[in-house]
Amino acid sequence: MRLQDCNPAMPAFKVTLAYDGTDYVGWQRQAKGVSIQGLLEDALKDLDGGDVAVAGAGRTDAGVHALGQVATFSIERDLDGATLVRALNVRLPPAVRLLAAEHAAEGFHARFSAKSKTYRYRIWNHDVLSPFERRYAWYVPMPLDVSRMARAARVLEGRHDFASFQGTGATAATTDRVVFSSSVRMDGGAVVYEIAGDGFLRHMVRAIVGSLVDIGRGHQPAEWMAEVLASRNRTRAGQTAPAAGLFLVGVEYDSLAANR
C-alpha cells in the first residue's frame, strides 16, 4: 500500500487522454512491452519523484486506441490542471496525449465511479485498404449489408447476459451488463459501430463486431444476433474483430462525482 492510498491530503487528479494504441501492449502494465499505464506512471514518477499508481477507466487491449480514456491518481505536488497536462505531455511520446486534467473529488475512481463507457469500431468496407485507415480500421472488402447490421446491433440494447461475447479465459464475476445504445452507421467511407454501456466484458465489443460482420456479409440473418445473445455460449458468436478498429471514445460520470 502506498502513502497516497491512506493520505487524503494528497491531491487526486482525473485526467482524460487520447492514444494511438498501434505500437503498445495495451492500457495495462505488462511484464513485457510498453503499456499506456506504464508510460503514464513513468511520466508521473519523473514529475513527482515517487512511485505513482494510475487507475484507468477501461483496460484497452494491445492495438486498441482511445479518444477519451480517463485515469485517476494521487501525487505529492499540487498543480493546476493545465500545468499538469503540459508537464506530462512533454514526458510522453506523441502517440499518447493528455487532453485535460482536473482535481478529483475524494473517493472518485476512474473505473469504479464510471456510469457509462462508449466504444467505437471502424470497418473499412472498400476494395482497397486506404493507407490512412490501416492502423484505425478492420479491412473488410466483401460487400456488407449495413442496414441489416444496424438492425442486428439494436437487439443488444438493454440489460442482458453477454456471456456469448466474453473472450475465452476471462473471469468476470457476472456477465450481466446494461447496453444503453448499440448502433451502426456510415461515417466518411467507414462502417462505424458504436456502443455505450455500464461496463464491458473482455473482448466484448470485438466479438459483437465479428458477429455483425457475419450478418453484414449474409452468412447469418439479422435475427441470429438474438439467438447468439440468448445462447450465453462464446462459440456461437462470430470471430473477435482485430484490435486496430477499436476506440474507447469516452467515459461518463455523475457530474458531481468528478470534481472536488
Added chain:
Amino acid sequence: MRLQDCNPAMPAFKVTLAYDGTDYVGWQRQAKGVSIQGLLEDALKDLDGGDVAVAGAGRTDAGVHALGQVATFSIERDLDGATLVRALNVRLPPAVRLLAAEHAAEGFHARFSAKSKTYRYRIWNHDVLSPFERRYAWYVPMPLDVSRMARAARVLEGRHDFASFQGTGATAATTDRVVFSSSVRMDGGAVVYEIAGDGFLRHMVRAIVGSLVDIGRGHQPAEWMAEVLASRNRTRAGQTAPAAGLFLVGVEYDSLAANR
C-alpha cells in the same frame, strides 16, 4: 531509351494511388532512401520482368501524402485494370495503395497531360496535438483567425507570378501559374487550406501555408498576402510549412485524353 518509349504497341496504363508519405523520401526515386516511384517501379519489375519507368503527375516531397496521385507507365503484359490493381497492391507496402488502373490513351502522360492538380494542407489548431493527427497535420497551438486566413487565401486565385513562394534552389523555366481556387475552411477540428491550379512550384503550397499562418496569428494583416505575391521575392513570404500536413488530393485531365 527503353523499348516502351518507341513501341506504341506496349500497353500503357494510367493508375491512381494513395500513400502515407511519412516514412518515405518522397515520390521521386533518390540515391538514398525509399521513394514511392521506386516502390512502384520495383513492383512493376517484379510483375512484368523488365525495367519499367513510371511518370508521376506531382513530385511530392518527403513526408507529403497523396489521396489521388496519378502515374503512367507501359509494360509488356496486357492486364485489365482490376487485375493490375490487385497484382501491384500485393507487391507494395500497406502505406502505398493503387486505387484504380485503366488503359491510357496514346500520348497520355500523367504530368504533361494534367490540366489541374489539387493540394490540401491540414493545420491542427488546438492546445494539444491529437495522436491521430501527428503524421497528418501541422501543429499550431497558437490562436488562428481563420476568416482572416480565408480572405488572404483568395488573393492568390488567378494567373500570377508565384516566385515569392518558390523554394530556394528551384529552377522552373517560368514561375507563372494559374490558381483556380484557393480557400481556407474548418473540417473536423482542423484548419484546412485547399488549392487547385494548373501547376505548382517547388514548396509553393507549403510556403503559402506558412504565410497564411503568419496572417492567422496576427503577425501580418490579410492584405500582406498581395504584397508578398507582388514582391516576387521568396524572403518576403512566410516559412515553409512542415511536409506532414500536405496531401496531393487529385489530378484532373481532359476526359478524352485519359482513356484509349
